[in-house]
Amino acid sequence: MPRNDPRQYDDLAAEWWHPAGRFALLHWLAAARAALIPPAGAPGRVLVDAGCGGGLLAPHVRDKGYRHIGVDLRRSGLRQAAPRGVTAVNGDVTALPLAARSADVVVAGEILEHVTDLPATVAELCRVLRPGGLVVLDTVNDTGLSRLITVTLAERFGIAPRGLHDPALFVSPVRLVAEFARCGVTLTVRGVRPSLRGLFRWLVLRQAVDGPRIRPTFSTAVLYQGTGRHAG
Template sequence: MPLAQSTRATPARRARNDPAQYDDLAADWWRPDGVFAMLHWIAEARAALVPPATRDGAVLVDLGCGAGLMAPHLSGKGYRHVGVDVTSSALGQAAQHGVLAVRGDVAAVPLADGCADVVAAGEILEHVPDLAATVGEACRLLRPGGLLVIDTLAATALARLIAVTLAERLPGGPPPGIHDPALFVDRAALVRECARHGVDLRLRGIRPSVRDLLRWLRTRRGVVRMVQAPTTAVLFQAVGRRR
């Protein structure tokens, strides 16, 4: 759910949720004041849910890794960071930040069963046309006892209003068309699918700190903390371990 203006306009010909938009915006991934600024803030909050590795050779699989924005926040935690994405321009940047880049569809990941101690699916589930297949893949990759970490947008009228109707019209808001609200995630369906694959999820809502966000909008500098929200009806995190 990126917030800031880009140096490049997303071409009007792109359909909503077209992955080619990420090639159009490739220069913005690591700009702290770029259109992907909020993804940096969410990546830091996601990485905070990942505990230090408890064994040598531990693997974290980052589904929809983009340009590897989690990488700086996983440093020192002891994981081999494997990133999966369909966008080659993003994967090239992820590799430059120490991520082992794998080109692949998150609904058909070219990695072995049980290969991961942690699977992170950050800001990706609201972009996939087949939620069940993607969740199944995320759970398949986990070792028994492995941790699944998710953040995504809820399938609610409030999320559509905030993340699309309002945000796309605000100066510094996300690129028009980056989200298709028809793909926002049904929270109950997500919990059911994960449970079906042996992962019991706990959900909590998150949002940017208002004070930090106002400062950032004024200066385009500094970190915006993600804090707990009173509802999961817009942006939420989910965590669970595979039984």
């Protein structure tokens, strides 16, 4: 199977909600994304979760008052997202099957490093976002250090399944900021990293980890978050 083949997620479907499983780090990142999303503030507000996978964001935004729409290419993930309060929509993030300006918040968590057409994906995320709406994302930087950590070492030590990432698709903050700017969104980025204690408990002790597990850091060289508002 080639690198970045989305069929891998069908094979890994049982891992989505395993608290100390292969996707534990994705749970941590989902919680960190949710911390950047404010409460809806009014009924009827919509959150679009692009590339939602098994719906890991759901428990972290359940009490914020949004209608949570999850779009994903793989039905195996959507089947797990739906029982957790996600309105599941089968679709591609490069052509979201949603109306323009239909979302108050658009979330793209750990998906941008997997897309083969970044400009089309960013354009779609911005197309469905209402004027003044919020975009929240995280992804992997296009650096030698990120390739070493997230591919070479992560695959060797079981942090990431083999072949999950294609480093040729990793995206730098400079490029991502420019793509969003073309679509009317001023993106602000910051580096993040997993806590060392959390990594030890997960990788060495194979334990589920509670509490804050993703921390801001000065460097965007490996992982980074981004937020921005659509100027309309």
